[in-house]
Amino acid sequence: MNLAIPPFWASWLYRPVELRIDVSPIPPHQLEGECASIHDRIHTPGDRLHGLPEIPLSDPRFAIRYRSADGEFYVYVEDQLEHRIAGFTVFNRLIELDKRADRYIRGPHSRFDPAYQRKGLASCIYRWALDAGLCLVTGARQSPGAHALWHKLAASHRLGYVDISNKKMHYLGERMAPERLDPLSTRMFLLGQGWSLGSFAAATGMRCD
DSSP states (O other): OOOOOOGGGTTOOOOOOOOOBOOOOOOHHHHHHHHHHHHHHHTSTTSTTTTOOEEEOSSTTEEEEEEEETTEEEEEEEETTTTEEEEEEEEEOOTTSOHHHHTTEEEEEEEEOGGGTTSSHHHHHHHHHHHTTOEEEOOSOBOHHHHHHHHHHTTTSOEEEEEEETTEEEEEESOOOGGGSOSTTEEEEEOOTTOOHHHHHHHHTOBOO
């Protein structure tokens, strides 16, 4: 699926080893209710979510709507045939990082209805952000699906490991021994389009010694 880049983004092979994968799945009824509420709000005049910009995907069945709030980005995928929200991705700010790194990095978290998983929707949204130049860092834990997606994206965007401590990043390399992946401070990152490791380190203050 191809996706055009909206203006608000513009300002911005190795064997995989497993980071901590221990995220419990959201109960389907809880996610269904959340998606239904978002869909209702998007189509309710006067609601804060009404009239959000819409971008069609290459599959005409789907479109995305997006918004930003307090430096975080919300991307909703709408099934226009079924009139429902298939899922959404939130690009969160990371409180573990200082303001310097916060300008360039977000931590993506996706929730998709099981019926819409493995259709490339989350992958499309992540590529959209990376191709727009946004750099991504994992949270402390990942779901198996998110872990697989990150390594899939590493085929076209540089993936590496960092230690995040005291609001700063310390580069750990492109490969990590399994025994070094246990600390919660160890994270993966993906560099957005146009970034090199050097420019990323200079912009964010990441140590590379």
